[in-house]
Amino acid sequence: MNLAMQMEWVARAALIGIGATLTMDLWAIFLKRAFGVLSLDYGMLGRWLGHLPSGRLVHESIARAAPVRGERILGWSAHYLIGVTFAALLLSIWGLEWARAPSLAPALFVGIVTIVAPFFVLQPGMGAGMAASKTPKPNVARLKSLGAHSVYGFGLYGAALLVAALLPAR
Known part of the structure:
Protein backbone atom coordinates (compact mmCIF):
# COMPACT_ATOMS: atom_id res chain seq x y z
CA MET A 1 0.00 0.00 0.00
CA ASN A 2 1.50 3.33 -1.03
CA LEU A 3 1.61 6.40 1.21
CA ALA A 4 -1.49 8.01 -0.35
CA MET A 5 -3.52 4.85 0.25
CA GLN A 6 -2.19 4.58 3.80
CA MET A 7 -3.24 8.15 4.51
CA GLU A 8 -6.66 7.50 2.98
CA TRP A 9 -7.01 4.36 5.13
CA VAL A 10 -6.14 6.27 8.32
CA ALA A 11 -8.46 9.17 7.44
CA ARG A 12 -11.38 6.89 6.64
CA ALA A 13 -10.84 4.76 9.76
CA ALA A 14 -10.73 7.87 11.96
CA LEU A 15 -13.77 9.55 10.40
CA ILE A 16 -15.84 6.36 10.30
CA GLY A 17 -14.91 5.47 13.88
CA ILE A 18 -15.73 8.94 15.18
CA GLY A 19 -19.03 8.95 13.27
CA ALA A 20 -20.03 5.51 14.51
CA THR A 21 -19.14 6.36 18.12
CA LEU A 22 -21.09 9.61 17.86
CA THR A 23 -24.07 7.60 16.55
CA MET A 24 -23.81 5.34 19.59
CA ASP A 25 -23.69 8.37 21.90
CA LEU A 26 -26.70 10.00 20.24
CA TRP A 27 -28.59 6.72 20.69
CA ALA A 28 -27.69 6.74 24.40
CA ILE A 29 -28.96 10.33 24.72
CA PHE A 30 -32.20 9.37 23.00
CA LEU A 31 -32.70 6.37 25.31
CA LYS A 32 -32.04 8.48 28.38
CA ARG A 33 -34.38 11.31 27.39
CA ALA A 34 -37.16 9.16 25.95
CA PHE A 35 -37.12 6.22 28.36
CA SER A 54 -0.77 0.74 39.21
CA GLY A 55 -1.58 -2.83 38.19
CA ARG A 56 -5.24 -2.73 39.19
CA LEU A 57 -7.22 -4.48 36.44
CA VAL A 58 -10.21 -5.73 38.44
CA HIS A 59 -12.27 -3.76 40.94
CA GLU A 60 -15.03 -4.93 43.22
CA SER A 61 -16.92 -1.78 42.23
CA ILE A 62 -15.38 0.90 40.04
CA ALA A 63 -17.81 3.45 41.52
CA ARG A 64 -16.25 2.87 44.95
CA ALA A 65 -12.66 2.95 43.66
CA ALA A 66 -10.60 6.05 44.33
CA PRO A 67 -11.28 8.78 41.75
CA VAL A 68 -8.54 9.43 39.20
CA ARG A 69 -7.56 12.94 38.17
CA GLY A 70 -9.01 13.71 34.74
CA GLU A 71 -11.04 10.49 34.66
CA ARG A 72 -13.93 12.00 32.69
CA ILE A 73 -11.76 13.31 29.84
CA LEU A 74 -9.69 10.11 29.93
CA GLY A 75 -12.84 7.99 29.67
CA TRP A 76 -14.41 9.99 26.85
CA SER A 77 -11.12 10.10 24.93
CA ALA A 78 -10.72 6.34 25.33
CA HIS A 79 -14.33 5.79 24.22
CA TYR A 80 -13.68 7.59 20.92
CA LEU A 81 -10.23 6.02 20.46
CA ILE A 82 -11.78 2.58 20.93
CA GLY A 83 -14.46 3.48 18.38
CA VAL A 84 -11.78 4.47 15.87
CA THR A 85 -9.81 1.30 16.64
CA PHE A 86 -12.82 -0.89 15.89
CA ALA A 87 -13.39 1.02 12.64
CA ALA A 88 -9.76 0.33 11.79
CA LEU A 89 -10.43 -3.36 12.48
CA LEU A 90 -13.30 -3.21 9.99
CA LEU A 91 -11.04 -1.65 7.35
CA SER A 92 -8.29 -4.16 8.13
CA ILE A 93 -10.64 -7.02 7.34
CA TRP A 94 -12.72 -5.60 4.47
CA GLY A 95 -10.27 -3.01 3.14
CA LEU A 96 -10.49 0.37 1.50
CA GLU A 97 -12.80 -0.99 -1.17
CA TRP A 98 -15.45 -1.55 1.49
CA ALA A 99 -14.94 1.99 2.83
CA ARG A 100 -15.27 3.44 -0.66
CA ALA A 101 -18.51 1.50 -1.35
CA PRO A 102 -19.88 0.46 2.07
CA SER A 103 -22.37 -2.32 2.66
CA LEU A 104 -24.28 -2.98 5.85
CA ALA A 105 -23.34 -6.58 6.70
CA PRO A 106 -19.61 -6.08 7.47
CA ALA A 107 -20.32 -2.97 9.56
CA LEU A 108 -23.09 -4.64 11.54
CA PHE A 109 -20.96 -7.76 12.01
CA VAL A 110 -18.06 -5.75 13.44
CA GLY A 111 -20.41 -3.67 15.57
CA ILE A 112 -21.94 -6.74 17.16
CA VAL A 113 -18.61 -8.54 17.57
CA THR A 114 -17.25 -5.56 19.52
CA ILE A 115 -19.53 -6.61 22.38
CA VAL A 116 -16.69 -8.95 23.36
CA ALA A 117 -14.81 -5.95 24.82
CA PRO A 118 -17.37 -4.90 27.42
CA PHE A 119 -18.51 -8.45 28.20
CA PHE A 120 -15.07 -9.93 28.79
CA VAL A 121 -12.81 -6.97 29.65
CA LEU A 122 -14.59 -3.85 30.81
CA GLN A 123 -17.52 -5.25 32.80
CA PRO A 124 -15.41 -7.79 34.74
CA GLY A 125 -12.74 -5.14 35.34
CA MET A 126 -15.26 -2.65 36.69
CA GLY A 127 -16.84 -5.18 39.05
CA ALA A 128 -19.94 -6.05 37.01
CA GLY A 129 -18.76 -9.60 36.31
CA MET A 130 -18.40 -11.47 33.04
CA ALA A 131 -21.14 -10.26 30.67
CA ALA A 132 -22.71 -8.23 33.51
CA SER A 133 -23.30 -11.39 35.56
CA LYS A 134 -22.95 -9.52 38.89
CA THR A 135 -25.45 -6.79 38.06
CA PRO A 136 -28.98 -6.78 39.49
CA LYS A 137 -30.49 -7.51 36.05
CA PRO A 138 -27.79 -9.20 33.94
CA ASN A 139 -30.01 -9.89 30.92
CA VAL A 140 -31.18 -6.27 30.81
CA ALA A 141 -27.55 -5.10 30.94
CA ARG A 142 -26.61 -7.57 28.20
CA LEU A 143 -29.44 -6.40 25.96
CA LYS A 144 -28.43 -2.76 26.51
CA SER A 145 -24.86 -3.64 25.50
CA LEU A 146 -26.06 -5.57 22.47
CA GLY A 147 -28.30 -2.68 21.46
CA ALA A 148 -25.54 -0.11 21.86
CA HIS A 149 -23.06 -2.17 19.86
CA SER A 150 -25.64 -2.88 17.15
CA VAL A 151 -26.24 0.86 16.87
CA TYR A 152 -22.46 1.30 16.65
CA GLY A 153 -22.51 -1.16 13.73
CA PHE A 154 -25.24 0.83 11.97
CA GLY A 155 -23.17 3.92 12.77
Whole structure:
Protein backbone atom coordinates (compact mmCIF):
# COMPACT_ATOMS: atom_id res chain seq x y z
CA MET A 1 0.00 0.00 0.00
CA ASN A 2 1.50 3.33 -1.03
CA LEU A 3 1.61 6.40 1.21
CA ALA A 4 -1.49 8.01 -0.35
CA MET A 5 -3.52 4.85 0.25
CA GLN A 6 -2.19 4.58 3.80
CA MET A 7 -3.24 8.15 4.51
CA GLU A 8 -6.66 7.50 2.98
CA TRP A 9 -7.01 4.36 5.13
CA VAL A 10 -6.14 6.27 8.32
CA ALA A 11 -8.46 9.17 7.44
CA ARG A 12 -11.38 6.89 6.64
CA ALA A 13 -10.84 4.76 9.76
CA ALA A 14 -10.73 7.87 11.96
CA LEU A 15 -13.77 9.55 10.40
CA ILE A 16 -15.84 6.36 10.30
CA GLY A 17 -14.91 5.47 13.88
CA ILE A 18 -15.73 8.94 15.18
CA GLY A 19 -19.03 8.95 13.27
CA ALA A 20 -20.03 5.51 14.51
CA THR A 21 -19.14 6.36 18.12
CA LEU A 22 -21.09 9.61 17.86
CA THR A 23 -24.07 7.60 16.55
CA MET A 24 -23.81 5.34 19.59
CA ASP A 25 -23.69 8.37 21.90
CA LEU A 26 -26.70 10.00 20.24
CA TRP A 27 -28.59 6.72 20.69
CA ALA A 28 -27.69 6.74 24.40
CA ILE A 29 -28.96 10.33 24.72
CA PHE A 30 -32.20 9.37 23.00
CA LEU A 31 -32.70 6.37 25.31
CA LYS A 32 -32.04 8.48 28.38
CA ARG A 33 -34.38 11.31 27.39
CA ALA A 34 -37.16 9.16 25.95
CA PHE A 35 -37.12 6.22 28.36
CA GLY A 36 -34.83 7.10 31.27
CA VAL A 37 -32.37 4.38 30.25
CA LEU A 38 -28.89 5.11 31.58
CA SER A 39 -25.72 4.17 29.75
CA LEU A 40 -22.11 3.79 30.85
CA ASP A 41 -20.64 6.79 32.64
CA TYR A 42 -17.42 7.25 30.68
CA GLY A 43 -15.86 8.84 33.73
CA MET A 44 -15.93 5.33 35.22
CA LEU A 45 -14.12 4.03 32.14
CA GLY A 46 -11.51 6.73 32.76
CA ARG A 47 -11.28 5.73 36.42
CA TRP A 48 -10.76 2.09 35.44
CA LEU A 49 -8.09 3.07 32.89
CA GLY A 50 -6.48 5.41 35.42
CA HIS A 51 -5.95 2.53 37.83
CA LEU A 52 -4.32 0.27 35.21
CA PRO A 53 -0.80 1.76 35.54
CA SER A 54 -0.77 0.74 39.21
CA GLY A 55 -1.58 -2.83 38.19
CA ARG A 56 -5.24 -2.73 39.19
CA LEU A 57 -7.22 -4.48 36.44
CA VAL A 58 -10.21 -5.73 38.44
CA HIS A 59 -12.27 -3.76 40.94
CA GLU A 60 -15.03 -4.93 43.22
CA SER A 61 -16.92 -1.78 42.23
CA ILE A 62 -15.38 0.90 40.04
CA ALA A 63 -17.81 3.45 41.52
CA ARG A 64 -16.25 2.87 44.95
CA ALA A 65 -12.66 2.95 43.66
CA ALA A 66 -10.60 6.05 44.33
CA PRO A 67 -11.28 8.78 41.75
CA VAL A 68 -8.54 9.43 39.20
CA ARG A 69 -7.56 12.94 38.17
CA GLY A 70 -9.01 13.71 34.74
CA GLU A 71 -11.04 10.49 34.66
CA ARG A 72 -13.93 12.00 32.69
CA ILE A 73 -11.76 13.31 29.84
CA LEU A 74 -9.69 10.11 29.93
CA GLY A 75 -12.84 7.99 29.67
CA TRP A 76 -14.41 9.99 26.85
CA SER A 77 -11.12 10.10 24.93
CA ALA A 78 -10.72 6.34 25.33
CA HIS A 79 -14.33 5.79 24.22
CA TYR A 80 -13.68 7.59 20.92
CA LEU A 81 -10.23 6.02 20.46
CA ILE A 82 -11.78 2.58 20.93
CA GLY A 83 -14.46 3.48 18.38
CA VAL A 84 -11.78 4.47 15.87
CA THR A 85 -9.81 1.30 16.64
CA PHE A 86 -12.82 -0.89 15.89
CA ALA A 87 -13.39 1.02 12.64
CA ALA A 88 -9.76 0.33 11.79
CA LEU A 89 -10.43 -3.36 12.48
CA LEU A 90 -13.30 -3.21 9.99
CA LEU A 91 -11.04 -1.65 7.35
CA SER A 92 -8.29 -4.16 8.13
CA ILE A 93 -10.64 -7.02 7.34
CA TRP A 94 -12.72 -5.60 4.47
CA GLY A 95 -10.27 -3.01 3.14
CA LEU A 96 -10.49 0.37 1.50
CA GLU A 97 -12.80 -0.99 -1.17
CA TRP A 98 -15.45 -1.55 1.49
CA ALA A 99 -14.94 1.99 2.83
CA ARG A 100 -15.27 3.44 -0.66
CA ALA A 101 -18.51 1.50 -1.35
CA PRO A 102 -19.88 0.46 2.07
CA SER A 103 -22.37 -2.32 2.66
CA LEU A 104 -24.28 -2.98 5.85
CA ALA A 105 -23.34 -6.58 6.70
CA PRO A 106 -19.61 -6.08 7.47
CA ALA A 107 -20.32 -2.97 9.56
CA LEU A 108 -23.09 -4.64 11.54
CA PHE A 109 -20.96 -7.76 12.01
CA VAL A 110 -18.06 -5.75 13.44
CA GLY A 111 -20.41 -3.67 15.57
CA ILE A 112 -21.94 -6.74 17.16
CA VAL A 113 -18.61 -8.54 17.57
CA THR A 114 -17.25 -5.56 19.52
CA ILE A 115 -19.53 -6.61 22.38
CA VAL A 116 -16.69 -8.95 23.36
CA ALA A 117 -14.81 -5.95 24.82
CA PRO A 118 -17.37 -4.90 27.42
CA PHE A 119 -18.51 -8.45 28.20
CA PHE A 120 -15.07 -9.93 28.79
CA VAL A 121 -12.81 -6.97 29.65
CA LEU A 122 -14.59 -3.85 30.81
CA GLN A 123 -17.52 -5.25 32.80
CA PRO A 124 -15.41 -7.79 34.74
CA GLY A 125 -12.74 -5.14 35.34
CA MET A 126 -15.26 -2.65 36.69
CA GLY A 127 -16.84 -5.18 39.05
CA ALA A 128 -19.94 -6.05 37.01
CA GLY A 129 -18.76 -9.60 36.31
CA MET A 130 -18.40 -11.47 33.04
CA ALA A 131 -21.14 -10.26 30.67
CA ALA A 132 -22.71 -8.23 33.51
CA SER A 133 -23.30 -11.39 35.56
CA LYS A 134 -22.95 -9.52 38.89
CA THR A 135 -25.45 -6.79 38.06
CA PRO A 136 -28.98 -6.78 39.49
CA LYS A 137 -30.49 -7.51 36.05
CA PRO A 138 -27.79 -9.20 33.94
CA ASN A 139 -30.01 -9.89 30.92
CA VAL A 140 -31.18 -6.27 30.81
CA ALA A 141 -27.55 -5.10 30.94
CA ARG A 142 -26.61 -7.57 28.20
CA LEU A 143 -29.44 -6.40 25.96
CA LYS A 144 -28.43 -2.76 26.51
CA SER A 145 -24.86 -3.64 25.50
CA LEU A 146 -26.06 -5.57 22.47
CA GLY A 147 -28.30 -2.68 21.46
CA ALA A 148 -25.54 -0.11 21.86
CA HIS A 149 -23.06 -2.17 19.86
CA SER A 150 -25.64 -2.88 17.15
CA VAL A 151 -26.24 0.86 16.87
CA TYR A 152 -22.46 1.30 16.65
CA GLY A 153 -22.51 -1.16 13.73
CA PHE A 154 -25.24 0.83 11.97
CA GLY A 155 -23.17 3.92 12.77
CA LEU A 156 -20.14 2.37 11.08
CA TYR A 157 -22.23 1.88 7.96
CA GLY A 158 -23.82 5.35 8.05
CA ALA A 159 -20.53 7.08 8.73
CA ALA A 160 -18.84 5.09 5.96
CA LEU A 161 -21.57 6.15 3.52
CA LEU A 162 -21.10 9.79 4.52
CA VAL A 163 -17.31 9.60 4.30
CA ALA A 164 -17.54 7.83 0.91
CA ALA A 165 -19.71 10.68 -0.36
CA LEU A 166 -17.34 13.33 0.98
CA LEU A 167 -14.07 11.58 0.08
CA PRO A 168 -14.52 9.91 -3.28
CA ALA A 169 -11.97 7.24 -4.25
CA ARG A 170 -8.95 8.43 -6.12
